[in-house]
Amino acid sequence: MWGRGGRQAKGTAARINAERAEAALMEAYPQLVRIAFVALPPALGRHRRVLVAHGLVQRALPGPLGAALPAAGGPPGDPADPGPKPEYAWVRERVLTACLSYGARPRRWPRRLPWPRALRPALPAVWGLRLFPRAGSGDTTSLDRALAAASAPARALFALCSLEDMPKEAARELLTRLGTPPDAAARRDAEQLLYLSARATADLGNASEFDPCSVQTRPTDLLRRRRRRRLAGLTAALLALVTISVLPATSGDGFVGTPSAGDAISADLAPVTDAGRLVRAPGDRWADTSRVDFTAWAPRGARVDDTELLHRALAAWAHPAPGTEVTSAAATTEELPATPPALLYAGDIDGRAVVVLHDGRRIVRYTEPSDGDGTAALDFARADDADVTTAAAVVVSRTARQVRFLTAPWIATAERRDLRRPDTPARSVRVARDGVTEPVARPKYGDCGARPALQLKSSARIVEHHTFVVADLGDLLPAHLTYMPLPGRERPRPPREATSTESLRAWAASACGMSGLRGKGVRSVSMWDFARQRLPEDGGQAVWSCRRADTWRGPGDIEVGLRRPEAAPDADTTVVARDRDTAACSRFGQHVVASTRWRSPSKKWYLLAAGSRAVTGLEVTGDVRATTEEPTLARRAPKDARTQVTADLPEGEQLRPPGSE
Structure with missing residues (x-):
C-alpha cells in the first residue's frame, strides 16, 4: 500500500538493487545520455554538453541506493507511465534531477561567486579532441535554437514526451515530484518544441544532431x-x-613556485586559427543562390589579403590577450567553431583595423588600432537563421554620436530617415565600394528627439522593389522593423515592410520606446495594429497596437499601446501593458486583448478594452461589470476601479491581457 505523499507503506517497500540499477543504466545508456543532452542547457556548447551528458548519466548510480519504489511499473504518482522498470525509472529520475539542477548555485551560495570546484559534476576526461554531434537537417537546427531559448523544465518536459513517449500529464507529474513543477511558460515552450520536433524530417530519437553517443571529433589547436x-x-x-x-x-627548506597564468590550457581552442583556411565566398554568389544570408557574402575591404591581421583576429578569438575588450550578446557563446569561419570584411575604418567573420551561427567583429596604440576588441552576436533583411548590414564602427554600417553585397541603395518625422523624405547615404556607409547619426536616448534609421533597397537581381528599414539598437546587427496594419474583413493581413506612410506614422508614435531595447540582442521589431475603437463622447478614434521585439535567441518582449491617429505625427503612444518572454503578438500567439483608463473631454473616466480580430466578445468583472459581443468596449468607470477584462475566442477559450497572469 502507498501512504501519503506517494511513500510506500512500511514493510512493503521494494528496494532498488545496485546491480540491477547498473544493468538498467548500461542497457539504456544511449537513451539516458540523449535525454540528458536534450535537457541540458545548449549554452554549454556542443563539446561540453556531450561531456556533461555522459558524466551525469555515469554518476547516476552513486548515492542513496535503496530508495523506496514499487516492485513493478512506474514510480508512485505516475500511473500513466507503467512501462519502465523500477530500476530504469529510478536512474532516469536521477539523471533528470541532475540536469534540472545543473548550473544552479547551492542554496545560500553568493550570487557573484562561482561554484566551488569540489561541487562541480565530474566529466569524462577528453584530451586533445573536441566532440560534436553530427550535423542535422534545417528542421532539427531550428529545434536546437528553440531548445536554447527554453527553460530547464521545458526542456525536461520535452525530453520525456518526445524521447520517452510519456503522456504530457504524466511527465508534468514526474517533474513536479522531482521538485521542479513546469509553470505555464514552460508548458507553452514544451508545446512549441514538440511542434518543431513533429515538423522535423527525422524522429528526434534518430536525429543525429541530438545523439551524443555518435559524435565527430576534431583536434584542438595543434600549433x-x-x-x-x-x-x-x-x-x-x-x-x-x-x-x-x-x-x-x-637550509633544506623546499621551494614552491607559482605557475604563470599563461600556462593554463584553454578547452575552447580549435583548429581554426590558420588565416589561410578562412572560407571566402565567390563575389557573385548572392545573386545565384536561394539562401541570401551571410553565407552569400564575399570578402570585401582593402585588407582581405593581410594574413597577419587575419591571424591576429583568429588568435584573439582563440585566446584573447590581456586587455582585449570582449563583449557578447545575450545567449551568445564565445567558443571557436568546429570548422574555419568565413571572412566577410577586413579593412581600416575610423582609425581602427576591422575584421568581420561568420561561422554559420555568429557574427564576430575584431578591431584593433591601426597605429598600434590602444587595445583590441572582440564582439560576438548571434546570426543563426538570418535572411535577406536581417543579414543586410553589420555595425563596423560606432562612436558616441555616429555609426557606420557594412552593407550586404545585395544592397543597391541606402538612405537615412528619422522615425519621429514620418513625413520627411529619406536622404541618400553614401556607400563605398567595399560596402561601408558614411557615418550615420545615432539616437540621443536622453530625450525623445530624433530616431535615425537606415532604409535599404535590395538589388533587382534578387527581388524587385524590395525596400526595408533597420535600426541600430546597440548590437552588431541592426534590428529589422516591420508593420502589420489593421485587420481587414476577409482575412488577416501579413506583416509588411515599415516603408509606407501608414507604417511610418505608426512607428513615429512608438519610436521613443525603443530605447529600452538597446543591447538586448534584438533581431526584429514588429508593430501590429490589432484594433480600432471609437472613443466615447465623440472623442475621436483610437488605434490599439502591439509592438513585439524578437531576439536572436527566440523569446520576445511586447508593449501594448493606444494612440490617436489624428494627433501630431510625433505624438507618443500610451503604453497600457507589457510582458516579457512571451509568444503573444507573434504567429505562435495570434490573439491579444488589452484595457486602459481614458479621460474624456468632459473630464469623465472610462474603461476602454479591445481585442484582436478573432475576439468574439469581452467581459469586465470587478468594481465594474459589463459584457459585449464586439471586439471593443467602453464603459464609465472610476479612475481607481479594480477590474478584470476577459476576451472570448471562437474555440471557447478565454484570453486575458498581457502580464495579468
Missing part, C-alpha cells in the same frame, strides 16, 4: 598546443635551474 608544450618544457628547465641555484641557500 598553439605545440607552442605550449615547448613553453612548458622551457618553464620546467628554468624552474629546475632556479631550484638548483636556490637549494644551497634554503
Whole structure:
C-alpha cells in the first residue's frame, strides 16, 4: 500500500538493487545520455554538453541506493507511465534531477561567486579532441535554437514526451515530484518544441544532431598546443635551474613556485586559427543562390589579403590577450567553431583595423588600432537563421554620436530617415565600394528627439522593389522593423515592410520606446495594429497596437499601446501593458486583448478594452461589470476601479491581457 505523499507503506517497500540499477543504466545508456543532452542547457556548447551528458548519466548510480519504489511499473504518482522498470525509472529520475539542477548555485551560495570546484559534476576526461554531434537537417537546427531559448523544465518536459513517449500529464507529474513543477511558460515552450520536433524530417530519437553517443571529433589547436608544450618544457628547465641555484641557500627548506597564468590550457581552442583556411565566398554568389544570408557574402575591404591581421583576429578569438575588450550578446557563446569561419570584411575604418567573420551561427567583429596604440576588441552576436533583411548590414564602427554600417553585397541603395518625422523624405547615404556607409547619426536616448534609421533597397537581381528599414539598437546587427496594419474583413493581413506612410506614422508614435531595447540582442521589431475603437463622447478614434521585439535567441518582449491617429505625427503612444518572454503578438500567439483608463473631454473616466480580430466578445468583472459581443468596449468607470477584462475566442477559450497572469 502507498501512504501519503506517494511513500510506500512500511514493510512493503521494494528496494532498488545496485546491480540491477547498473544493468538498467548500461542497457539504456544511449537513451539516458540523449535525454540528458536534450535537457541540458545548449549554452554549454556542443563539446561540453556531450561531456556533461555522459558524466551525469555515469554518476547516476552513486548515492542513496535503496530508495523506496514499487516492485513493478512506474514510480508512485505516475500511473500513466507503467512501462519502465523500477530500476530504469529510478536512474532516469536521477539523471533528470541532475540536469534540472545543473548550473544552479547551492542554496545560500553568493550570487557573484562561482561554484566551488569540489561541487562541480565530474566529466569524462577528453584530451586533445573536441566532440560534436553530427550535423542535422534545417528542421532539427531550428529545434536546437528553440531548445536554447527554453527553460530547464521545458526542456525536461520535452525530453520525456518526445524521447520517452510519456503522456504530457504524466511527465508534468514526474517533474513536479522531482521538485521542479513546469509553470505555464514552460508548458507553452514544451508545446512549441514538440511542434518543431513533429515538423522535423527525422524522429528526434534518430536525429543525429541530438545523439551524443555518435559524435565527430576534431583536434584542438595543434600549433598553439605545440607552442605550449615547448613553453612548458622551457618553464620546467628554468624552474629546475632556479631550484638548483636556490637549494644551497634554503637550509633544506623546499621551494614552491607559482605557475604563470599563461600556462593554463584553454578547452575552447580549435583548429581554426590558420588565416589561410578562412572560407571566402565567390563575389557573385548572392545573386545565384536561394539562401541570401551571410553565407552569400564575399570578402570585401582593402585588407582581405593581410594574413597577419587575419591571424591576429583568429588568435584573439582563440585566446584573447590581456586587455582585449570582449563583449557578447545575450545567449551568445564565445567558443571557436568546429570548422574555419568565413571572412566577410577586413579593412581600416575610423582609425581602427576591422575584421568581420561568420561561422554559420555568429557574427564576430575584431578591431584593433591601426597605429598600434590602444587595445583590441572582440564582439560576438548571434546570426543563426538570418535572411535577406536581417543579414543586410553589420555595425563596423560606432562612436558616441555616429555609426557606420557594412552593407550586404545585395544592397543597391541606402538612405537615412528619422522615425519621429514620418513625413520627411529619406536622404541618400553614401556607400563605398567595399560596402561601408558614411557615418550615420545615432539616437540621443536622453530625450525623445530624433530616431535615425537606415532604409535599404535590395538589388533587382534578387527581388524587385524590395525596400526595408533597420535600426541600430546597440548590437552588431541592426534590428529589422516591420508593420502589420489593421485587420481587414476577409482575412488577416501579413506583416509588411515599415516603408509606407501608414507604417511610418505608426512607428513615429512608438519610436521613443525603443530605447529600452538597446543591447538586448534584438533581431526584429514588429508593430501590429490589432484594433480600432471609437472613443466615447465623440472623442475621436483610437488605434490599439502591439509592438513585439524578437531576439536572436527566440523569446520576445511586447508593449501594448493606444494612440490617436489624428494627433501630431510625433505624438507618443500610451503604453497600457507589457510582458516579457512571451509568444503573444507573434504567429505562435495570434490573439491579444488589452484595457486602459481614458479621460474624456468632459473630464469623465472610462474603461476602454479591445481585442484582436478573432475576439468574439469581452467581459469586465470587478468594481465594474459589463459584457459585449464586439471586439471593443467602453464603459464609465472610476479612475481607481479594480477590474478584470476577459476576451472570448471562437474555440471557447478565454484570453486575458498581457502580464495579468
